[in-house]
Amino acid sequence: MIVRNKPRIWELAFALRGSVLTHIAAPLLSLMAIAAAAVWIEQRFHPLPEVEAAPFTVFGIALSLFLGFRNNAAYDRWWEARRLWGGLLSDLRNLAREAEIFVRDEAPRREMLEVALVFLHLLKGSLRRQEHDPEVRAQANDLLDVANPPDAALDRLGRLIAAALERGRIDGFGARTLSARLSSMALQQAGCERIAGTPLPYVYSLLIYRTTYLYCLLLPLALIGPAGWLTPLFVGVAAYVFLGLAEVSEELSQPFGDHVNALPLDAICRAAEISLASHLGRPAPPPILPRNYHLT
Amino acid sequence: MIVRNKPRIWELAFALRGSVLTHIAAPLLSLMAIAAAAVWIEQRFHPLPEVEAAPFTVFGIALSLFLGFRNNAAYDRWWEARRLWGGLLSDLRNLAREAEIFVRDEAPRREMLEVALVFLHLLKGSLRRQEHDPEVRAQANDLLDVANPPDAALDRLGRLIAAALERGRIDGFGARTLSARLSSMALQQAGCERIAGTPLPYVYSLLIYRTTYLYCLLLPLALIGPAGWLTPLFVGVAAYVFLGLAEVSEELSQPFGDHVNALPLDAICRAAEISLASHLGRPAPPPILPRNYHLT
């Protein structure tokens, strides 16, 4: 995630980090070149058929609405994912406090919190489809061979609660409280898996990219007459707005991806470690800070 | 569901799988033929009445807004259905863990989980209005004769909990926890039945398809003058955008249908089987993977 204030005037002109310009440079320049070629052909050889601007108005507005819809859906996914991880952070903190209230012994309490932290790291790894950190691998080793490691971590947490209940370390109230906490964590996990595993319908991407390219390819027909050699500039602006927004939506719709707009899961995991440190009797690690405005 | 990354440039031009082009090809070509016929009549015989583009701008924008509304509603249904199945997956996992915490014996625990899995498969079958798999039929045989098989499966699960309470296998805390889980599953089931049984109001479909066809039929009146033989192309583009979106909305509004954009319920049922395998003492089956980008 890029953590940066409102862009200043010179950043508007030059900032590339966090911008989509680098991603859409190739199609942008191609479309501008095609527009330039059209002007050149028109002026050098043969007049192209000219079209009034009005059909492009409708076309452009329809396109804006559909891009707007897709962007909305993408942002909602991104923000829901952030909300789910905020809920997980709060779940871990609450688990620590509820364990302190309801679990009578230090040892099983700590074990539960350790497993909960491993769960969080495993969830991060599996959402990002990354190798897990060596430290996590060490703690979680027998959890890594299964199909769904974070789910297995929650199973282990469940078995710890079951054992504590059986040995009388918690009573019925405690068991109900802790198992409700566990099921809240599982619900957030299922929400994250839903977002990671269910992309925005592919048919929207096809429809929108096809329409955008058609629009930018046909646009010179309407502009050559009134705008002449300014045509490539206008085509460039239109392509920048429409392809730029399509690209941003693409990125934000995958909040667990590996692009700069992805959610800072490392920082949230660290925040959980900091909050649980005092419950585990450890010194709190330092928070993760953005590097070059980029928080991972 | 189509599981595929952002379309590449050549896919944009040629991809048909997951596209709506095949569904709307017939009306698209008909409308283009009518437009071509209009141009031919105009140029060969008699000038048609010509209309300025401005009324079509308003008309087109109104149409875009209504299509946008219907598309929003359709996508919300699709995403809510996905959310409900994510909730069911999480419910099954939580049921397994809660049974481990609160139910004192292995046998009733396993029986509950088996019934829960049968419920999930029966729900999938009844939402899709499909024959159930033979394996499911075998396990659920006396549940298939009733009016609402998944509801009957939950009834059976309820009776298992009642029996466990009566025989002292669970205490009050456990009964309350498990019955809350059961009612959460029933709520998600009712949500799925709501989406499957209540289509988007038919009156919208009539209004939108009628308006779209009217628009595409009248459009040549505005385009013949300025665009000449490009008219069929522009009519084709407009029809592609409007009919395409109407068709996508139609499909997504039925998330349990049998089209390629339907939700991957098979894969979600399998994910539940994988998660419950260790609780049932079975080896986990392999996950279902997309075939030719299509996940069922």
Added chain:
Amino acid sequence: MIVRNKPRIWELAFALRGSVLTHIAAPLLSLMAIAAAAVWIEQRFHPLPEVEAAPFTVFGIALSLFLGFRNNAAYDRWWEARRLWGGLLSDLRNLAREAEIFVRDEAPRREMLEVALVFLHLLKGSLRRQEHDPEVRAQANDLLDVANPPDAALDRLGRLIAAALERGRIDGFGARTLSARLSSMALQQAGCERIAGTPLPYVYSLLIYRTTYLYCLLLPLALIGPAGWLTPLFVGVAAYVFLGLAEVSEELSQPFGDHVNALPLDAICRAAEISLASHLGRPAPPPILPRNYHLT
């Protein structure tokens, strides 16, 4: 509710059932007649003042946005009402299962379910402001004299729970579970009463209908010049789109009304009876099916 698949091509042209055409035929034809009269006056007697199309573009887009807003709000009411009845169906099923888990005797259990079914029928009747069915009247006779019959039915259900607790038929866990179910039913009831009793603000209807009529009355001024005798056609199309959507919104905003787009409460009540039949030891009645695509 109309239960029908995507309209086929000939249905688009001719379907009237479920369409709004019959409701808006009178104003539609009047507006077209006025437009025709304007063309006749213009061509026969005296040129009318002509106006460019541009102000109508803004006016039309503003109108589309406001109609779109009202339509959104109306659809949300319709869908929320459907959601509430889905919740009630799930509540009744859960009540049956919870009674089986927590209530020790058959007789009080059945009595609770009977009262819950009466509640559902009374709620349906009072939302629709209809006479209750004779069968319901027979079961609910002393509940009909009060100001709010469904609320009185829930009061009776509450008294049954209180009696069961006092006589030791349920314990504290059961009382808490059943009273939570009761309060969930009451919440859904209050939601339905809210939708039935609070129409969309009247001021929107006035603003939107006034603006729509103004638009359609002034539109000929912009169209007579470019469109001539096609003016009434275009006015008809505009009136169809705008009045049609206004009328649809009007109907959907009253999901408990007596029009064809109203919610199928009879069918949902029957679904509840089917689900509760096995708990009451009765044969399940047949489901209600749509007649001529219309489900009541």
Added chain:
Amino acid sequence: MIVRNKPRIWELAFALRGSVLTHIAAPLLSLMAIAAAAVWIEQRFHPLPEVEAAPFTVFGIALSLFLGFRNNAAYDRWWEARRLWGGLLSDLRNLAREAEIFVRDEAPRREMLEVALVFLHLLKGSLRRQEHDPEVRAQANDLLDVANPPDAALDRLGRLIAAALERGRIDGFGARTLSARLSSMALQQAGCERIAGTPLPYVYSLLIYRTTYLYCLLLPLALIGPAGWLTPLFVGVAAYVFLGLAEVSEELSQPFGDHVNALPLDAICRAAEISLASHLGRPAPPPILPRNYHLT
């Protein structure tokens, strides 16, 4: 709140009650007069600079979008407030039933319900910033001196529950159920105070009213040429649409105000009294009906 069916055709032309026309008459007529003056100056003395309609199209659409946003936010506040009061009504009914289930004596039960009714009336009074009714003042006299009377009423209800628990009139299950009900009432109260105390950001009002007036003042520049003496009419229509919607949003954003579109809190309080009457052993008062279509 205005309770009235779809406006008939003559109401569209003449209805003033519930309309915003009376509120915006002064600016509307002023803007029309300015437009008329502009036409007069143009035709009598000196041509004014003329501007094409296109910039006004963009300007008008942007304005429509911003008004649409503000209207949406205002309607959401209104509907959320209605939802909160529906929740309070349901809370009071549930409190009555839960008291019947869990509280062993008649006297403390009735006392709780009386305090809950006083809470509702005090909340109504403080949201509307009105004098309380004399009857309420009599019952609530020592609650009126504090900073937040409804909060103090809930404090009293809490103390009644605490006393009942201490004296063994309720057990732990009952205390938990009733205190959960209490906290639900407090949450709805905080929601109402949020809406009443946090207006829509003032900066939006400034931005939107300024833009609307600018638009209506500049509009004659675009219309004088094509529309001549129809200019004031068109300016009037634009001002009616934009100022009308701004005014409606203003009213609906304050659902507890003293205008005709405010929520009918008197009627909801009465509905609560009717529902609680049988629990209090009193005859139910008559419901409050709309007078001249106006429900308070």
Added chain:
Amino acid sequence: MIVRNKPRIWELAFALRGSVLTHIAAPLLSLMAIAAAAVWIEQRFHPLPEVEAAPFTVFGIALSLFLGFRNNAAYDRWWEARRLWGGLLSDLRNLAREAEIFVRDEAPRREMLEVALVFLHLLKGSLRRQEHDPEVRAQANDLLDVANPPDAALDRLGRLIAAALERGRIDGFGARTLSARLSSMALQQAGCERIAGTPLPYVYSLLIYRTTYLYCLLLPLALIGPAGWLTPLFVGVAAYVFLGLAEVSEELSQPFGDHVNALPLDAICRAAEISLASHLGRPAPPPILPRNYHLT
């Protein structure tokens, strides 16, 4: 937060407090100066290339939609933050009442409420990234050295509950009720931290500001012909609408910032102190009132 009624007519013309005019004056005047320079060059030296208005219509509408989206997202953040603080206020009031019901002694009850108030102040301070008030520093001194002071305050509250349970001051029902309250407070805290720590994606800001400046810089090309020396005025209006909305969105998206539209956390903290005063046996402090319409 600015607490002020609907702007009157003279406020529209002159109000600066709460307006964005002061924030966008510099770019606004620069863009108008550039437009004036373009007119001067055009008329004095050399005709600039002229462009029809139609491409600017599409461009402007697209821009309006994207600004509208960002504005929506920003307002949602602001309103969600307000909702979270309303929830916290209600949590503190409920904590006080639940403590009165379930905690048997005065001393631990008061201690809990004191810690809860400290939590609220610490949360306010850390969201605003401000120095804490000296009074809060005094009460919270050992909580200030940790990484997350409000989280540490909740930990302390958790330990108070644990101690009360161990010493028999509360029973299981009480422990469960109070720990649920604690976890509700933690959830709201995590929500606030989410909003404070996760800005709107930077890529939107870049895209929108870049597009807005491009639009305002290119706009003279379309206006010089028809509007002449009115061009700077129209550019100014467009820049006011678009930059104004962008700036408002920027501010509202940071509801815990130090601008006049930030949420009035001081006033909400004071409202909590007022509500808790009677439970703590203290006189209630006076509420915080707006100064010069500004509530902090």
